[in-house]
Amino acid sequence: MSNRRAAAVLAAVVLAALAVAAYALYPALSLAVVGPPSDYERTTVTAYDDGGERLGSVEVRVADDRVKRYAGLSYTENLSADEGMWFVHDDTASRTFVMRGMSFDIDIVFVGANGTVTAIHHAEAPAEGVDGDTLRYGGTGRYVLELPAEWTTRHGVEVGDCLDAAGYETTCAR
Missing domain, CATH: 1.20.5 (Single alpha-helices involved in coiled-coils or other helix-helix interfaces)
Structure with missing residues (x-):
């Protein structure tokens, strides 16, 4: 050559x-x-049990591009009782979320394309001096919902229940 x-x-x-x-x-x-991004769209996510009974709802910011998904809640000081973030991906896949830059505990809910809850994690904020990138929570889904800590427990949301997000093809509750 x-x-x-x-x-x-x-x-x-x-x-x-x-x-x-x-x-x-x-x-x-x-x-x-x-x-950090400031131009989030918003929607409502409503949880239903497997019998169709409404369990609760949250108003969410929609993280639907790479920068918004990467930022996540890292630049958020706290969440009100019925507020969260809805992460939208192009496909259903195995995903890992981290607690980068988090200063409060959250629930991380993995959701299939039709809205079925596939995994729930109660994620603690990193201790002082701990890199939140090392706190990893995995699951399979097209969507991921981050909520105030213990929201899923207070509302009785479990794996197999349905999350219906207004404007998305989450049809398990219909």
Whole structure:
């Protein structure tokens, strides 16, 4: 291989690596430069048990792009009793959420495409000096709902129940 061709291949590999790194770092860099998002859409999420009885509802901010999902509740000082964040993904997959920048406990609820609750975690805020990225909570879903701590317990929400989000295709309650 000629030196010129080897240099071209090396340059292409370096450019591809830079593109992948830029894509991966985009949410964190965007938050560092621009700050946290402020233009969230809002909707209502209502919980129903498997018999269709209404368990409760919350008003949520919708995190439907990479920057909003990455920021999550990190820049939020607290949540009122019936407030939360609804994370919207393009597909159903195994996901992991972390407690990055959190200063209060929350419930993390993983939700299938039709609105069925697949996992519930009671996540504690990181202790002082602990990196919230190390506190990891996993589940499978297209949506994830973050709520004030113990909201699911107070309202009797369990795995298998339904979350119906206004404006989304969460049809398990219908």
